[in-house]
Amino acid sequence: MKNDTKRAQILRMLIISAVVLAAILLLDGLFIQNLKNSSVNLINVAMIYYFSVAGMYLMLGLGGSMSMCSIAVMGLSAFVCGYTNTKLGWPILPAMLAGVVSAMLLCLLVGSLLLKLDGRAFMFGTMALVYIGTSVFQNFSEFTGGPNGTSGISKLTLFGKTFSSFKSWFVLLAILCYLLILLLHRIKNTAFGRSLMAARDDETAAYSLGVNVYRTKLIAFVISGALSGVGGALYAVHNGAISASLFAFSTQQNFVIMLMLGGVMSPVGALFGSILVNYLPEIARSAGSYLNMIYGILIILLMIFMPMGLAGLIKDGFARLKAMNKKKMTPAAKEGS
Amino acid sequence: MAACLQVEDIGISFGGLKAVQDVSFSLGPGEIMGLIGPNGAGKTTTLNLISGLYTCDTGKVILDGVDVTDKKSYERARMGLGRTFQTPRFLSRSTVAENMKLGTDLADQIGFMKSFLGVKKNDFLDEVDQYLEIADLTVDWKADISSLSYGQLKRLEIVRALLSHPKVLLVDEPAAGLNAKELEKSVALMRYAAKNGVGIVLIEHKMDMIMNVCDHIVVLNFGKMIAHGTCEEVQSDDAVIEAYLGR
Numbered sequence: 001m002k003n004d005t006k007r008a009q010i011l012r013m014l015i016i017s018a019v020v021l022a023a024i025l026l027l028d029g030l031f032i033q034n035l036k037n038s039s040v041n042l043i044n045v046a047m048i049y050y051f052s053v054a055g056m057y058l059m060l061g062l063g064g065s066m067s068m069c070s071i072a073v074m075g076l077s078a079f080v081c082g083y084t085n086t087k088l089g090w091p092i093l094p095a096m097l098a099g100v101v102s103a104m105l106l107c108l109l110v111g112s113l114l115l116k117l118d119g120r121a122f123m124f125g126t127m128a129l130v131y132i133g134t135s136v137f138q139n140f141s142e143f144t145g146g147p148n149g150t151s152g153i154s155k156l157t158l159f160g161k162t163f164s165s166f167k168s169w170f171v172l173l174a175i176l177c178y179l180l181i182l183l184l185h186r187i188k189n190t191a192f193g194r195s196l197m198a199a200r201d202d203e204t205a206a207y208s209l210g211v212n213v214y215r216t217k218l219i220a221f222v223i224s225g226a227l228s229g230v231g232g233a234l235y236a237v238h239n240g241a242i243s244a245s246l247f248a249f250s251t252q253q254n255f256v257i258m259l260m261l262g263g264v265m266s267p268v269g270a271l272f273g274s275i276l277v278n279y280l281p282e283i284a285r286s287a288g289s290y291l292n293m294i295y296g297i298l299i300i301l302l303m304i305f306m307p308m309g310l311a312g313l314i315k316d317g318f319a320r321l322k323a324m325n326k327k328k329m330t331p332a333a334k335e336g337s
Numbered sequence: 338m339a340a341c342l343q344v345e346d347i348g349i350s351f352g353g354l355k356a357v358q359d360v361s362f363s364l365g366p367g368e369i370m371g372l373i374g375p376n377g378a379g380k381t382t383t384l385n386l387i388s389g390l391y392t393c394d395t396g397k398v399i400l401d402g403v404d405v406t407d408k409k410s411y412e413r414a415r416m417g418l419g420r421t422f423q424t425p426r427f428l429s430r431s432t433v434a435e436n437m438k439l440g441t442d443l444a445d446q447i448g449f450m451k452s453f454l455g456v457k458k459n460d461f462l463d464e465v466d467q468y469l470e471i472a473d474l475t476v477d478w479k480a481d482i483s484s485l486s487y488g489q490l491k492r493l494e495i496v497r498a499l500l501s502h503p504k505v506l507l508v509d510e511p512a513a514g515l516n517a518k519e520l521e522k523s524v525a526l527m528r529y530a531a532k533n534g535v536g537i538v539l540i541e542h543k544m545d546m547i548m549n550v551c552d553h554i555v556v557l558n559f560g561k562m563i564a565h566g567t568c569e570e571v572q573s574d575d576a577v578i579e580a581y582l583g584r
């Protein structure tokens with residue numbers, strides 16, 4: 001009986017995965033390949049940003065702590081990847097791995113310093129890291145290439161296929177995003193995910209249930225660092241060239257909007273939030289310098305009307321539909337009306 | 338019979354207020370001990386000292402033979418100290434299932450990596466069904482925890498604590514807000530746990546319930562222990578009568 005439900009679950013997973021894969025391939029063939037290169041770039045970068053936004057979801061949506069340093073962590077990983085590849089001559093995959101490991105170590109260090117403090121201190125402390133990051137990326141020329149940045153990063157080759165154009169990246173990135181969503185979903189349903197939610201909702205209850213709140217959040221922060229690290233390494237390879245200005249605070253601000261727009265509690269929502277926010281400037285090109293104002297107003301409206309983001313809106317919609325159906329079905333309600 | 342919980346002269350002050358002073362008692366496996374006293378007597382504070390939410394200014398807490406006075410509350414929980422709260426504490430933004438599974442997670446004590454790979458030790462559904470039957474509760478696992486009534490939460494909190502396989506269970510006012518039938522089920526849960534060797538400390542204002550289920554009783558007033566004995570001894574104790582009637 002129990003084995004049956006497990007088998008049914010796996011079967012369902014496989015079917016969903018097949019459908020998603022088919023959708024990605026269709027989207028690629030029918031839509032992406034006909035877009036301008038610059039538009040594809042925006043969509044790809046949004047999916048790369050999503051790795052950082054997913055890390056923020058883990059920290060905030062599940063853990064209740066606002067982490068504001070994803071862009072700096074991403075930057076470190078990108079520059080370590082660029083440095084080991086272009087200056088030390090490492091092949092691209094080990095170089096990317098080096099980036100991810102450096103990102104995790106940074107989060108381990110920062111987390112052990114800041115996660116013992118309260119939520120606000122953690123937020124401001126991580127924010128400061130972005131300013132330090134930008135300055136380090138600009139000034140440590142030996143390592144980052146300084147004002148010129150790092151260029152000439154090798155192309156990625158996987159399974160004999162070289163990813164040379166932006167358009168060739170789309171399918172790979174989309175599949176990675178799907179895997180990331182599965183990963184987040186899995187985390188949410190493990191003992192670790194529950195202890196993270198306990199730390200978010202009620203620290204006292206968490207302690208009484210044997211949860212080491214600090215350690216739980218530290219692990220989550222290192223995982224979020226790994227995600228940002230993967231994002232940073234992908235960014236370096238996807239772009240081929242990187243510079244300090246790409247890892248400034250304004251991008252971190254966008255991460256916040258992506259997360260809020262999509263829905264703090266929903267990984268899938270956050271993916272669509274990421275793509276929407278990164279693509280918006282392309283659609284609203286005429287808005288030009290007013291874009292920041294639009295963002296600002298958008299956030300305020302979001303907080304007032306849909307604090308749970310797009311995902312919350314959709315969930316509410318479904319709940320309302322369900323309730324309507326129920327009303328229709330119960331005879332008592334019929335008699336009453 | 339070796340005690341599963343020993344409390345020796347514990348005390349704590351808040352500013353000038355001596356909330357708990359020199360409280361000592363010992364609890365054996367399968368025993369139910371009542372902890373009673375007027376409002377503000379220091380009952381909940383005593384529980385917080387035992388579970389490690391507060392740090393003792395004085396005294397020692399010994400859990401199953403191990404001195405845990407310097408241990409953090411989550412460490413004590415992992416060593417077999419379960420508790421409930423005067424106002425039930427649940428994860429407000431999670432489902433009933435997620436909330437209850439935290440109890441089994443504590444019994445499992447599986448590391449981060451293993452839990453990710455799906456390793457489990459205890460069967461949550463099997464165990465919880467058995468407790469829910471005793472507690473006369475039916476729940477919708479996917480419902481938000483906020484959709485439950487106070488009386489349900491009070492009982493679910495005990496079930497959650499039992500899922501963690503505690504050696505000692507501290508229960509703070511389980512009867513508050515429950516009707517007579519619910520109360521009966523709550524008592525059944527505690528009796529069942531005690532029968533299985535769990536030592537229980539029970540704080541309660543409902544005297545009939547205390548006299549009905551407790552093997553012995555500690556009485557607090559103004560943070561001090563004014564009596565300790567069997568139900569009969571405590572009921573006929575002058576200091577206790579004074580504390581309850583003299584107010």
Ligand SMILES: Nc1ncnc2c1ncn2[C@@H]1O[C@H](COP(=O)(O)OP(=O)(O)OP(=O)(O)O)[C@@H](O)[C@H]1O
Pocket residue numbers: 351354356374375376377378379380381382383423
């Ligand atoms: N964290 C704290 N800071 C300051 N004073 C506290 C704290 N916790 C408890 N007290 C005080 O300690 C005294 C004992 O409180 P406690 O909550 O233990 O009483 P109680 O016996 O549980 O009462 P009740 O039956 O009303 O629940 C009270 O005077 C209370 O105000």
Ligand SMILES: [Mg+2]
Pocket residue numbers: 380381382423
């Ligand atoms: Mg109390």
